[in-house]
Amino acid sequence: MKDLELLLKNIKNKELLPIYFFHGEEPYFMDVAVKCLENEVLEEDEKAFGQTIVYGKDTTMAEVIASAQQFPMFGNINLIIVKEAQDLKWNEEDVKVLEHYIENPVPTTVLVFAHKHKKLDSRKKVSKILDKKRFLFHSEPVKDWSLAQWISGECKSKNIKTDPEIPVLLAEYLGNDLSRIANELQKLKIILKDGEVLNHQLVETHIGISKDFNVFELQKALGQRNAAKAMHIAHYIGKNPKSNPFVMMIGNLYNYFSNLIIYHTMPGQNSSVIAGAMGVNPYFIKDYAEAARNYPLKRATRVISILREIDLKSKGLGANQTEDSELLKELVYKILNVDQVKVKA
Template identity: 45%
Template sequence: MKDVNKIVSDIKNGNTKPIYFLMGEEPYYIDRIAEYIEENVLSEADKGFNQMVLYGRDVSIDEIVSNAKRFPMMAEKQVIIVKEAQDLSRTIEQLVPYTENPQESTVLVFCYKYKKLDKRKKLYKSIDKKGVLFESKRLYENQVPDWIQKVLAGKKYKIEPKASIMLTEFLGTDLAKINNELQKLLIILPEGTTITAKHVEDNIGISKEFNNFELRKAIGERNILKANQIITHFSLNPKNHPLQVTISLLNTFFTQLLLVHGLSDKSKQSISKTLGVNMFFVPEYLIALKNYPMRKVSQVISFLRDADVKSKGVEANISNEDLLKELIFKIIH
């Protein structure tokens, strides 16, 4: 987010570059930067003649360069935004002559999603000298709750750790989807609100009682009744609770638990720092630590790997519902 803030701050201060090459696996920030440039570099009066949006599938590099070399009409700058520029990946290196000597009165923006330029080639090096190269990296799942917290803080909201975990579990690492759901909450909740799990359940439709977060907690506590209630709910809503996702999250939890077993310092602060988890969740690990000795944890990880293989149809004639019930029974007993 620091790189994004720097780009936006420079533009806001009138320090624009002739080329912005926005690339990478996470489209959210690529879209946000392009939108900011589209909305803020030119005045409304200048946009009519001096702002153009092109699409990679519809244009050639020659056409982009030809437009970029034009002078603005009765304005200091013109803006050209090339969306879906990844469709030009086969010919993108043909930009080199232009990027080595770009038109200073043009702000040329490329939205190059899900791919990135080769740092060893001329195009990367020439843009790096004359313009802005921005790589939007996909966040790991354990980084998303912190991202949610920072985004909301910037809008003067807070969020409970459990609520951010629920959003992450339900929506994954797709920042655009998460942002859309957050916007729904911000419309109905006043500024300064702390978003709770109940807010998420009531307005986004994610159950605060029957989700992988609560299943993990029930397993850690060896609460057989609660675990069975949750997996019964999962079996009634299989599309919202894919077995592979549940197995993956449980595998992460028990792998982390194995790491905690190996710590010489098992204080809350040490566990939080080592695992990179919020202090809110550390008691859950401490409870599971007592309930699952190191040997049992190793055994559980083996169960999870076996279930993962079976869930993909390898050497198994068992439904996902029965496979999950069998897995939970093996873990808890």
């Protein structure tokens, strides 16, 4: 969500809007904003009479607007929060009622909608009015390529110092579940001592991600063309499919070799520029430089073809169904011997 920090700052400073309509595919940012409104708009002793929380499936738009039009019984503000607003049923009359209220909100009411998992239709009049009034806030998912960067920012905001590899490792293993990532980081913040740096050992101990047998180490071993280490890691990962889903392995290796191709297309550029194009921390450029020597552009392109071939096999296309553990070992072997294996066009 754009300008989330500014939005939270304004709420805490009591610079409030009459309407907040949060919508979009990513629920985490909405949860953060709504929680801030719950905590900051009213004092604890005002909440009993001034705060109303309802759920979309249990109410109607007409009831919500009727509540919003009431003046506070005590205090100066009525806070009305509609959670799971995507479950509200809107008929044409409801839409007109909402549009009218948006144009003429009650100044003593703060009306909040959390419309999760999907966007409002931007073509609709109600969306255009909300947007024009700057009451509409779109909560977009963090793109996979920028997830590690987002985690790094969250660590900084929580004053968690990390080794450079840690945001990448967490992104690869926790995926795009921002709520889970935030919870894990909060847990780590409580555990870490003052000045302690979050490293692989702490991540392995408290989150369960192995510091030696993970896709990050597999990438590094493949980049170095260290056959013994890469096959050893593949064997271990294959024995722990729940902790290492094959689809995640394929996705991360595809991103890695795609980044390697980007590296080849930017000769002479400085590390920061290349890292920016890849969406990675500049710390890792030295690893890509080594991998680039082992995988020239033509070889890296062939690896992408191998990854696509194995991905199709994993989906049962063009071959008998093979266990993921065996497919991973086949994949690693073919990458290491990319010049000798046949690659399907």
